[in-house]
Structures are given as structure tokens and as C-alpha cells.
Amino acid sequence: MMVGLVDCNNFYVSCERLFQPQLRGRPVVVLSNNDGCAVARSEEAKQLGVKMGAPWHLHRAAWKQAGVTVRSSNYALYGDLSNRVMSILRMLTPGIEVYSIDEAFIDFGGMGGREEQVARELRATILQWTGIPVSIGIVPTKTLAKVANRSAKKVPVSGGVRVLLTDEVQQQVLSKLEVEDIWGVATRLGRRLRALGIATAADMRNAAPEALRKEGGVVLERIGRELRGERCLQLDDATRSAKSIMASRSFGRPVTERSELEQAVASFVSRAAEKLRRQHLTAGTVTTFIHTSPFRPTDRQYGASALVRLCVASSNTPKLIQAALQALREIYRPGFRYVKAGILLDAFEPAGEEQTHLWAGGDSENERGLMATMDRVNRIWGRGTLNMAACGVRNGWSMRAEHLSPRYTTRWQDLLHVA
DNA sequence: TCTGGGGTCCTAGGACCC
DNA sequence: TCTGGGGTCCTAGGACCC
Known part of the structure; x- marks a missing residue:
């Protein structure tokens, strides 16, 4: 693969x-x-x-x-050109995951050794059709793909395409890469890794997964395994909807008055809510955050955020503003010089207005379907609003329903018990 | 004077339960 | 002197990405 x-x-x-x-x-x-x-x-x-x-x-x-x-x-220009590049990739490759405005992971499976040739043609086509030069790295895992891509950029003779197939070549490239240059490792994790004597990507590849897990949790362990060529991160071509939508701004000058923060927060919410509606999503919670400037070390520092849960999920601007202002009241402290504020909406696909039931499918030994459904229930209807769980069986169907106390309605285990 | 904005994922620790 | 033990759920905040 x-x-x-x-x-x-x-x-x-x-x-x-x-x-x-x-x-x-x-x-x-x-x-x-x-x-x-x-x-x-x-x-x-x-x-x-x-x-x-x-x-x-x-x-x-x-x-x-x-x-x-x-x-x-x-950004309008960049977004437009990005779309053009991505459509070309979508057209000419079997699978694509758009990772950011200027990057995409490509499924290069089943090409039987023609990967490099295909990549060079792809690169030439994108350059010719859009005028944008790209680099392509090809390897067994996403984390190695980042390494290969970097190598394609750095080594002029590569012509913008780098394939790292054998262990020897991978080892050689990784040994020249500082640990902080690995995708997913930055200053903090880098510091911790260096304390363990792990200074290069090759060191990390050769480190025991258990040691990496102990130091940096599953994230770090995964990176280490990916560097060895073990696939932990899958290509995700599903077009997932956004999980959160944020709007924030730096003020460019210190702000102290609550009323000024309130105005800013209200405008953030209306921007985010517009975005929310454009994507046909709705929000269940609103988080507001404010903080002082870390670049003014002589100022007293303060930063805080608060989350307010809506009774009913909504994309209605006034309702969201009301929640955001309530959150702001909880965190605002007079006497600080604020330089930044923002709001965050948790976004998800709404249930239809008529919808009063959510169904979990799957076989009886698989709890995942039920868990996923509970997740939807929680997000769409809010906590504590579900008061009944039922289990239906097709073919000679039987059904039983029980009321649950609100306290327990969000626990899928309880529902499983009832079901 | 002036240091971006928008995201994702994971985890420690508090609240709570029996 | 010593103050249970095992568990779930939730959120704030950390760390990283482009």
C-alpha cells in the first residue's frame, strides 16, 4: 500500500x-x-x-x-486555486484526502512500481493547468509521506518527486531529520524526546513504541510506528463535515471594557453562525474565550473560556449570541488588557425538525451502533432530554421500552441494559 | 503602536456514583 | 499516623497542524 x-x-x-x-x-x-x-x-x-x-x-x-x-x-484567491488543484487530483487519482488548503494525501496503491512515473505526470499536469508547482512524496505511511515530500523539496535533483521504498533509503533520510521536523512533533515533544536521547527521526523510528507511549501517549506511539512503515493513520476520503466552527480576532490594541468585548463577541457569533448555516449545520454549545497579550510580559496575564450549552441545538444568530454573552459574563474580569477574543461553536448535522426517533443499527454484539446513536442524541437534543429507550427486533419483532431517569439518559451502557 | 485565524485530537483531573 | 476502591462522565487545556 x-x-x-x-x-x-x-x-x-x-x-x-x-x-x-x-x-x-x-x-x-x-x-x-x-x-x-x-x-x-x-x-x-x-x-x-x-x-x-x-x-x-x-x-x-x-x-x-x-x-x-x-x-x-x-484568501479568496488561494481558495479558488486550491480547488482547481484538488479537482485535478480528484480526476487523475483513485483516492484523495484534502488535508489543508495546499496539501492532499493521495492513494497510490495498486500501481505496481509505476508510482514515480505517475507522480511526475501528475506534477506536470498540475503545473501546466494551474501554474502551481507541487512536490510529491510517495511512501507506505502518511507520516513518512511528509518526510518524503520534504525531501522532494530539498533535493533539487529529485525534480519534485521522491519515492522512499527501501528500509535503507528511509533510514538514511530519517537520520538527517531533526526530531522536531517530524510531522506531529514540535518544540515541547521535541524537548521531551531529546531528554530520552532521541534527537533524529531515525532515533525515533528505532525507539520502542512502549517508551514513546509512556512519554507522549498514543499520539507519539503512532508517529513512531508510522516512521517504521506501520500504517496507523488511514487515508480518509470521506468528506466529513466540520466538528467546530470558530471566529476570533486580535484587537490590535488592548481592550478593557466589557461592552467592547460584548460587541466583538456578538460579531464573531454572527460570522460563525452564517458559516454554520451555509454548511447546513447546527450548534449545541457556544464557547467564548478572551485573553491578554503574552507579548506584554509586564502586563498581568489572564485568559479564560466558558462553554454554554443550548437547550435545543440552533443556528439562530440571536440565540447563539445570547449564549456567547452569557459565557462572556462568566469569564470577564475587569482590570485586564485584553488583546484577543473569540467564540467556538460545536457543529453537527441537524436532525430534521420532525425527527423524534434515532435508530441504532447493527448486530446485538456490536455496541458501536448504539454508542454512535447516543452521541447523536446527546449532540442534537442536548443532555437529559431522552426519556425512553427501546429495542426492536425485525422478523417476529418484539419491543420493550422503559423510561430512564434523566441522570442516566446519556450513558449508552444504561440504554444497552434496557435494550 | 503594531505578533493570524481556523482547526483536530488527546488527556489529566474534578465531579460524581455505588 | 493511617481515612475505600473501582469506576464513569465531562471539560479545560495542552499540543499539534496549516
Whole structure:
């Protein structure tokens, strides 16, 4: 089984260059929303030492001096070009999981050794049809695909495609990779791993899974196994709906008044609610969060969030705003200089208005169906609203129903017992 | 003066139960 | 001196991703 990772090179910069060819060959930086910091850099800018996330206001002068061209981001454009790249992949490959705006995992199974050839054709087609250069890494697991892709970018002779098949080649590439450069390992986990003497990706591949689990839980164990070529993360081509929808903004200046936070929160909610409705989803809870600036170490720091559960799931803006403001009242403390606030909706597909029953299918020894149904019940109708469980059997059907006390209605075990 | 915004998944620990 | 033990459920927050 082979998986490929297609990644657009310096995606936002590549998009800008499509419409401004004079930017080719020059150092270019694309800035985040409020022109806050660098979110994309051309190769030339990287070579000048421009770091990801570097705040513009601190480097403005230096970048200008070095001849760096700066662009504000244009997400509508990037989204459009992303869709074009993804449709080409969807058209020309057997399976695709869109992972982010500029990346997709591809099912490269069943190609019997032609993977590299296919990848090169894919790459050429995308370049020709969209003008966006991509890199492709091909290997047995997703985590290795990230490594291979990186290698495809770094090694010029690879021509943008890298296949890492044998243990020897994998070992060789991994031994040159710092542990923090592994997908899923960043500063914190890196620090803990180094304390154990694990400094490179090769060290991690050779580490005992039990040791990794002890240090960083199942997540770290999975990464280690994936580096060995053991598949733990599946290609997920289901088009899942969003599980949460967030809206937040930095204020750009300190805010202290509650009323100002209330206005901001209300506008966040209406943005998120619009998004929610556009995706035909509904929300069961609203979380509001606020915090002070970690970049002002002399300020007293405070951050908090609170979750409010709706009685009935809703995508109605006023109702959601009401909940968000209630949450804000719980966490607001006067006397702090807030620089950021936001709200989070938990999103899911609504039951039809007429729907009064949810059914779990499956055989009697399989509890998963029931658990999944309970999950839906909890999210759609809220906790404590279910008051009956029934078990139906087809073919010579029989049925029994019992009332449950609200306290227990969310526990699938209790329902299983009744059923 | 000015440091993004939008996500996912996992887990520690408190509340509660018998 | 020492204050049960085994369990579930939920949420806030951590860590990571692009």
C-alpha cells in the first residue's frame, strides 16, 4: 500500500506570482490577516532568513532593506486555486484526502512500481493547468509521506518527486531529520524526546513504541510506528463535515471594557453562525474565550473560556449570541488588557425538525451502533432530554421500552441494559 | 503602536456514583 | 499516623497542524 503527499510549493506566494509574474525569482513574503506576521515565504525570502510567523512590524525595515516584496493575503484567491488543484487530483487519482488548503494525501496503491512515473505526470499536469508547482512524496505511511515530500523539496535533483521504498533509503533520510521536523512533533515533544536521547527521526523510528507511549501517549506511539512503515493513520476520503466552527480576532490594541468585548463577541457569533448555516449545520454549545497579550510580559496575564450549552441545538444568530454573552459574563474580569477574543461553536448535522426517533443499527454484539446513536442524541437534543429507550427486533419483532431517569439518559451502557 | 485565524485530537483531573 | 476502591462522565487545556 502506497500513499502520496502532494504539497503546493510556497502556496500563497505561488498564487501571488501567477498574477504578478514580476515577483518570480524575487524574495516575497505573504502576511497574515491584519498584516500581522509572515505566513508564506518564497525560496528567496527563506534564504534571506525570513522566518515563518515573524511579525512584520519588527522586521519591516530589515526586509525592505533586503529587497523583500510584501503582500497582504488574499484568501479568496488561494481558495479558488486550491480547488482547481484538488479537482485535478480528484480526476487523475483513485483516492484523495484534502488535508489543508495546499496539501492532499493521495492513494497510490495498486500501481505496481509505476508510482514515480505517475507522480511526475501528475506534477506536470498540475503545473501546466494551474501554474502551481507541487512536490510529491510517495511512501507506505502518511507520516513518512511528509518526510518524503520534504525531501522532494530539498533535493533539487529529485525534480519534485521522491519515492522512499527501501528500509535503507528511509533510514538514511530519517537520520538527517531533526526530531522536531517530524510531522506531529514540535518544540515541547521535541524537548521531551531529546531528554530520552532521541534527537533524529531515525532515533525515533528505532525507539520502542512502549517508551514513546509512556512519554507522549498514543499520539507519539503512532508517529513512531508510522516512521517504521506501520500504517496507523488511514487515508480518509470521506468528506466529513466540520466538528467546530470558530471566529476570533486580535484587537490590535488592548481592550478593557466589557461592552467592547460584548460587541466583538456578538460579531464573531454572527460570522460563525452564517458559516454554520451555509454548511447546513447546527450548534449545541457556544464557547467564548478572551485573553491578554503574552507579548506584554509586564502586563498581568489572564485568559479564560466558558462553554454554554443550548437547550435545543440552533443556528439562530440571536440565540447563539445570547449564549456567547452569557459565557462572556462568566469569564470577564475587569482590570485586564485584553488583546484577543473569540467564540467556538460545536457543529453537527441537524436532525430534521420532525425527527423524534434515532435508530441504532447493527448486530446485538456490536455496541458501536448504539454508542454512535447516543452521541447523536446527546449532540442534537442536548443532555437529559431522552426519556425512553427501546429495542426492536425485525422478523417476529418484539419491543420493550422503559423510561430512564434523566441522570442516566446519556450513558449508552444504561440504554444497552434496557435494550 | 503594531505578533493570524481556523482547526483536530488527546488527556489529566474534578465531579460524581455505588 | 493511617481515612475505600473501582469506576464513569465531562471539560479545560495542552499540543499539534496549516
